[in-house]
Structure formats: C-alpha cells, structure tokens
Amino acid sequence: MAERSRELAEATRSGPGRMLIAVYGIFAIAATARSAVQIATHFERAPLAYALSAFAAVVYVVATAALAGVVSRRVAYLACGVELAGVIVVGAASLVFAGAFPDATVWSDFGGGYGFIPLVLPVLGLLWLRRTGLRNSELDR
Amino acid sequence: MIQVLATALTVVALVAALWSLVLVVTDRPITLATKPTLGLAAVVVLLEAGLLVQAVLATVNVIGADRGEMNRATFFGYLIAVVSVLPVGAFWAMGDRSRWGAGVLAVACLSVPVMILRLDQIWALRG
Numbered sequence: 696m697a698e699r700s701r702e703l704a705e706a707t708r709s710g711p712g713r714m715l716i717a718v719y720g721i722f723a724i725a726a727t728a729r730s731a732v733q734i735a736t737h738f739e740r741a742p743l744a745y746a747l748s749a750f751a752a753v754v755y756v757v758a759t760a761a762l763a764g765v766v767s768r769r770v771a772y773l774a775c776g777v778e779l780a781g782v783i784v785v786g787a788a789s790l791v792f793a794g795a796f797p798d799a800t801v802w803s804d805f806g807g808g809y810g811f812i813p814l815v816l817p818v819l820g821l822l823w824l825r826r827t828g829l830r831n832s833e834l835d836r
Numbered sequence: 837m838i839q840v841l842a843t844a845l846t847v848v849a850l851v852a853a854l855w856s857l858v859l860v861v862t863d864r865p866i867t868l869a870t871k872p873t874l875g876l877a878a879v880v881v882l883l884e885a886g887l888l889v890q891a892v893l894a895t896v897n898v899i900g901a902d903r904g905e906m907n908r909a910t911f912f913g914y915l916i917a918v919v920s921v922l923p924v925g926a927f928w929a930m931g932d933r934s935r936w937g938a939g940v941l942a943v944a945c946l947s948v949p950v951m952i953l954r955l956d957q958i959w960a961l962r963g
Binding site: 720 | 910924925929931932937939940943944
C-alpha cells in the first residue's frame with residue numbers, strides 16, 4: 696500500500712505533471728514574495744486585497760508541495776479546488792465590487808493581470824490529479 | 837538597468853524557451869548527449885551568466901544612484917528571483933528523463949523575460 700502511494704506520487708510529479716509543478720512553483724514564489732512586500736510596506740492601502748494575496752500565496756505553496764508529493768494527495772485536490780474557487784469568486788468580486796479592491800490581487804479579473812494563468816492552472820492541476828489517479832487505480836484490475 | 841543588456845537577455849531567454857519547446861514537440865529528452873540538448877544547455881548557461889552580470893550591474897546602479905521613490909525591496913526581490921529561476925528550473929528539468937524535462941526548462945526560460953519586464957517597470961518608477 697505504501698509502495699503504491701509512492702508510485703502514485705512519483706507518477707504525479709513525472710511527465711506533464713513536472714511542467715505543471717514548475718509553473719505552480721513560480722506562482723508560489725512570486726505570490727509569496729509579492730504579498731510579503733505588500734504587507735510589510737503598505738498593508739493599510741488595501742487590506743482586503745493584500746490579505747487575499749497572502750491567502751493565494753499560501754494556497755500556491757501548498758498546491759506546489761502537494762503536487763510534488765510532499766504532502767498527501769487529498770491536500771493537492773483541496774488546494775487546487777480552493778484555488779479554482781478563489782480565482783472565480785475573487786475574480787467576480789473584483790469586477791462587481793471594484794471599490795473594495797484599490798490594488799489588484801493575483802486573482803483579480805480572473806487572473807487577467809497574469810495572462811489568465813491563475814484561472815487555467817487549477818483546472819489543469821485537477822485534471823492531472825484525476826488522470827494519474829485513474830491510471831493508478833486501473834492497475835488494480 | 838542597462839537597456840541593451842536587458843533586451844539581449846530577453847531575446848536569448850526567448851530563444852532558449854523556443855528551443856526547449858521544439859525539444860518537447862519533437863520528443864527529445866534533455867540527455868546532454870545529443871547536439872540539440874548540448875546546444876540548449878550552452879544557451880541556458882550563457883543566459884544565466886548574463887543574468888548574473890545584470891544583477892551585479894543593477895545592484896551597483898541602484899546603490900550608486902539616487903532613484904528616489906523606487907521600490908527597492910521589490911526590485912531586489914526580482915533580481916534574486918531572475919538569477920535563481922534557471923538553476924532551480926534546470927535541476928527540476930534534469931530529474932525527468934522524458935520530453936517534459938524540456939517543458940520545465942521552457943517554463944523557467946519564459947519566466948525570465950517577464951521578470952526583466954517587471955524590473956524595467958520598477959526601474960522606470962512605474963511599478
């Protein structure tokens with residue numbers, strides 16, 4: 696059983712998954728660094744946006760680690776799911792309640808400031824988790 | 837920022853990214869045993885050397901000149917990130933002996949022009 700879950704983790708970080716983790720890693724570092732600077736230097740300017748940025752940064756870090764197999768697969772699903780929900784909710788809110796967002800977050804305008812990669816990334820992450828999971832369970836039959 | 841160097845590095849990074857993507861499409865894993873992958877490695881090493889030179893020159897310029905309101909913390913953050921991304925990316929790429937190792941390298945190379953653009957914006961006091 697432990698052997699199987701190790702194989703699954705290995706399969707998840709191989710092939711296209713490896714490229715996906717690379718993109719996640721860049722977003723994790725970018726979002727963490729950006730939010731650290733925002734909070735340290737001018738948090739009062741846009742507290743809601745900067746708190747959301749910090750939350751997004753944590754989600755990216757967790758998703759990167761989980762996809763790479765450092766923490767459990769369930770956490771990977773959760774992180775990608777929260778990320779997708781976040782980009783949709785914050786994206787919609789930033790358009791409807793523009794006044795509440797004096798400064799942009801990663802997820803504002805559905806990630807439009809980042810080439811919409813934040814919108815595509817969780818979808819690809821979830822599809823990849825599903826695909827590697829299915830392939831792994833087929834080995835049982 | 838030295839504009840000529842920044843532009844040259846952007847071009848070299850895009851060439852390396854394109855080269856990596858060609859390797860992905862034609863299914864040539866980065867083995868460092870074939871000419872196309874050795875050539876790519878040479879371009880990436882050249883790019884990294886150029887980025888290190890840029891980091892040193894930009895640091896000297898920022899400390900030496902009065903850049904007024906410039907956001908120094910963010911600027912140095914990007915300088916560190918842009919010299920770190922290729923070594924880390926190359927390490928992560930070499931761990932996969934399929935075509936997708938080259939895909940990782942393409943991602944790392946594509947992040948370089950983006951970060952150079954951000955450095956430029958901050959330098960011009962627009963970011």
